[in-house]
Amino acid sequence: MVLRERTHGGETDADLYARGTATLLAAWEEYARGARDAAVQRLPGVAAAVFPHGPERGVYNNAVLVGGLLRPERAAALDAMEEAYAAAGITRFAAWVHEDDVAMRADLEHRGYTLDETTRAMGLTLDELRVPRPALDVAAPDWAEYLRVIEVPVDLLADADHAAFHVVVARLGTESVAAAMAYDHRDDCGIYNVGTLSHARRRGLGTAVTALLLHEARDRGRRTASLQATPMAERLYATLGFRDLGRILEYVPER
Known part of the structure; x- marks a missing residue:
C-alpha cells in the first residue's frame, strides 16, 4: 500500500x-x-x-x-x-x-x-495531543453498563478478562449515556466502540470520552493511539488530532 x-x-x-x-x-x-x-x-x-x-x-x-x-x-x-x-x-x-x-x-x-x-x-502521536483533559462525570467502569451504552448484546465477551480493557462510561445527570474502550498493545493504544445513546448526542460526549482515553493512555506511557473511524465519526477524531491513514474496505463473500 x-x-x-x-x-x-x-x-x-x-x-x-x-x-x-x-x-x-x-x-x-x-x-x-x-x-x-x-x-x-x-x-x-x-x-x-x-x-x-x-x-x-x-x-x-x-x-x-x-x-x-x-x-x-x-x-x-x-x-x-x-x-x-x-x-x-x-x-x-x-x-x-x-x-x-x-x-x-x-x-x-x-x-x-x-x-x-x-x-x-x-492514528495519533500522543506527544502531539493538544486538547485539554475533559472534565467528565464518569461512572464506575462497569462492563455491563458499557455494553448497554454502546448497544451490543449483554453477553458479548462475557468470559473475557475485562481488566485487560480500559473502559470509560460518562454520565449525563444520573444516567450513563456515553462510553468507549481502549486496549494497549506495546506503545500503542487502540480506541474502540465509542458510542453515545441517541437522546444524548450532539453534546460532545463522544469527543470527550475519546479525549479522556487519550490522556489516560499517555499517562500509562503509550506513545501513539489508533482507531478505525466510521464515516460519521471521521471529523470528530480529526478534531482531536488523528491523522487520516486511508480507508479500510470491508469485502464480504456472496451469500
Whole structure:
C-alpha cells in the first residue's frame, strides 16, 4: 500500500498504520481468549479472526489482508482465509483491505466479493495531543453498563478478562449515556466502540470520552493511539488530532 511519508513525533503514516493494525489484531486475540473456540489465525498474507459461536460470531469474524503481495501470494492468502472460515462453519465474514491495495481488491472482486462497509484508519502521536483533559462525570467502569451504552448484546465477551480493557462510561445527570474502550498493545493504544445513546448526542460526549482515553493512555506511557473511524465519526477524531491513514474496505463473500 502507499501511505504518505509525513513524519510527526517521529512516526510516519506508515508507522502509525502498522501500529494500529498490530493493536487491532492483539485486541481481537484478547477477545478470542474469552470466546468459545475462537482464535486469530495468523496465516501467510492474512490474519483471520474466527469466532464460531455466540454473540461474538456476529461481530468479530473479520480478516486483515496484508498489502503489497505478489499475485501467487494474494491467491494463497485468500485461499487460507476462506479455508479458515469454512472449517469453522462460518459463511459470513469480512475481508479487510487498504484502499491503496488495488490488486487485492481486484482479486476479491474476481472471486465474487462485494464491498459492504468502509472505515478510515486513523492514528495519533500522543506527544502531539493538544486538547485539554475533559472534565467528565464518569461512572464506575462497569462492563455491563458499557455494553448497554454502546448497544451490543449483554453477553458479548462475557468470559473475557475485562481488566485487560480500559473502559470509560460518562454520565449525563444520573444516567450513563456515553462510553468507549481502549486496549494497549506495546506503545500503542487502540480506541474502540465509542458510542453515545441517541437522546444524548450532539453534546460532545463522544469527543470527550475519546479525549479522556487519550490522556489516560499517555499517562500509562503509550506513545501513539489508533482507531478505525466510521464515516460519521471521521471529523470528530480529526478534531482531536488523528491523522487520516486511508480507508479500510470491508469485502464480504456472496451469500
